[in-house]
Amino acid sequence: MSNTTSCMEPQTLVSSILKPILILEFIFGLPGIVFVLWILFFKSPWKACNVYLFCLVISDLLLLTGLPFHIDYLFRGEDWIFGESFCRLIMYIISVNYSASMAFMSILALDRFFRILHPHHRICRMSVRQAIVLVSTVWVGVLLLRLPPALNLVLTTQKNSSKLTCHSYLSWTWPSVQMRIYNSVQLIEVLLAFTLVVFSFVHVFSHVHSRQSKGAHRRVKRAVRLLLFLVIMFVLCFLPTVTFGIFLQVFPCSEFLIICLHVSLALSYMNCALDSVIYCHINAWFRDILKGTTNSMGLTKFQMSVKTHRK
Numbered sequence: 376m377s378n379t380t381s382c383m384e385p386q387t388l389v390s391s392i393l394k395p396i397l398i399l400e401f402i403f404g405l406p407g408i409v410f411v412l413w414i415l416f417f418k419s420p421w422k423a424c425n426v427y428l429f430c431l432v433i434s435d436l437l438l439l440t441g442l443p444f445h446i447d448y449l450f451r452g453e454d455w456i457f458g459e460s461f462c463r464l465i466m467y468i469i470s471v472n473y474s475a476s477m478a479f480m481s482i483l484a485l486d487r488f489f490r491i492l493h494p495h496h497r498i499c500r501m502s503v504r505q506a507i508v509l510v511s512t513v514w515v516g517v518l519l520l521r522l523p524p525a526l527n528l529v530l531t532t533q534k535n536s537s538k539l540t541c542h543s544y545l546s547w548t549w550p551s552v553q554m555r556i557y558n559s560v561q562l563i564e565v566l567l568a569f570t571l572v573v574f575s576f577v578h579v580f581s582h583v584h585s586r587q588s589k590g591a592h593r594r595v596k597r598a599v600r601l602l603l604f605l606v607i608m609f610v611l612c613f614l615p616t617v618t619f620g621i622f623l624q625v626f627p628c629s630e631f632l633i634i635c636l637h638v639s640l641a642l643s644y645m646n647c648a649l650d651s652v653i654y655c656h657i658n659a660w661f662r663d664i665l666k667g668t669t670n671s672m673g674l675t676k677f678q679m680s681v682k683t684h685r686k
Contacts, residue, residue, distance in 0.1 A: 389637045390449045396641045397449070400648045401442045407651035408435050411661055419660040423506035427482050428657050430510045434475035435647035441465045441472075442644065448541060455541040462541035467525035469644075474517045476646050477568040477613055480605050482513070483657065487598045488575035492582055520564070523557045558620060565617045569609045576602035601656035612646045615639035 411432055415425060444465050448455055455462055489498045501509075576599075583599050619636040626632055654661045 389634060390453060392634075392638060393641050394446065394449050397442055397446050397644065400641075400644050401439060401446070404435060404439055404647035404650075407654065408432055408439065408647070410664075411651075411654045411658065414658060414660045414664065418664075419658055421503050423501040423503060424483070424486055424657055426503060426506040426510055427479055427486060428654065430514070431476065431479040431483070431650060431653065434472045434479065435650055437468045437475070438472035438644060438647045441469045445469070453540055455539045463525045466541065467521060470521045470524065471517055472647070473613070473616070473643055474521055474564065475514070476650075477565065477609070478513050478517055479510070480608065480653070481568045481571045482509075483653065484572045484575040484602055484605050487602060488579055491579050491595055491598050520560070523554070555624065558624065562617050562621060565609075565613055569606075569614065572602065572605045572609055576606050597656055601653065604652055604656070608646060608649060612643045612649070616643050 411428070415421075415429055415432070419425060444457065444461075457465075486498075489496050493499070579595075579602055580599050583595055616636065616639040619632055619639050623629065623632045623636055656662075
């Protein structure tokens with residue numbers, strides 16, 4: 376356990392920014408996860424896209440498991456009381472959410488791409504078993520990719536204080552060659568996933584607005600909205616973290632960059648609250664139950680999805 380750290384972040388400002396954001400993310404994220412798990416297990420039939428959706432939900436659940444400890448840490452004035460091993464575990468599962476969310480969002484984007492532009496491709500006919508093999512491979516890759524910072528993470532003591540800090544941002548300030556290689560791989564990971572999502576959006580959007588597909592089916596238009604939302608989520612939740620992290624490698628003690636990185640990490644955690652929009656666009660049962668609830672209250676007159684009424 377290290378006694379000092381080369382540079383510390385401005386604690387009061389960072390805590391004041393992060394605490395309300397993390398609390399809201401937990402409050403808005405948990406109901407959506409519980410709701411979609413109930414639908415997947417008790418309402419909706421299992422198919423390949425629901426396997427991908429389930430994995431996205433599990434990655435969000437990992438994040439929500441770690442958030443209460445992060446919130447407690449901030450309310451204690453950034454004093455970690457749960458020990459070094461648990462610090463490693465919490466930072467690990469939170470970072471796994473980051474990679475897993477991007478991976479399964481990319482898979483969902485490509486799934487929409489093939490179903491709209493190449494509906495007869497064999498990818499569109501993947502069985503549940505084949506989808507499970509695919510996502511299992513992805514999970515193994517994600518879990519291995521996120522191991523290096525967890526294995527190298529150490530608690531640090533603040534100057535003139537007995538408080539112990541537990542921060543994920545420290546991985547960007549470590550000067551070791553191994554961590555610089557890892558951070559470069561992380562950058563490639565984000566850019567690759569973002570490229571796949573943008574590629575899917577551009578091609579599906581072009582298809583919908585081509586002359587041949589005027590008056591496109593609402594399922595196709597819903598796919599365009601989903602892909603646009605995924606692009607926005609990458610720009611808002613994933614790209615800022617790796618961008619500020621790269622800058623922090625060059626200027627490791629910049630208070631401004633440390634604050635920006637903390638805020639970007641909080642934005643990356645927001646994906647668990649925003650994923651309900653993805654659930655609505657992917658799963659007709661999730662969408663119809665929400666519509667039925669608002670319709671029964673007299674607030675809306677939404678048309679129900681045909682699929683959920685088929686026997």
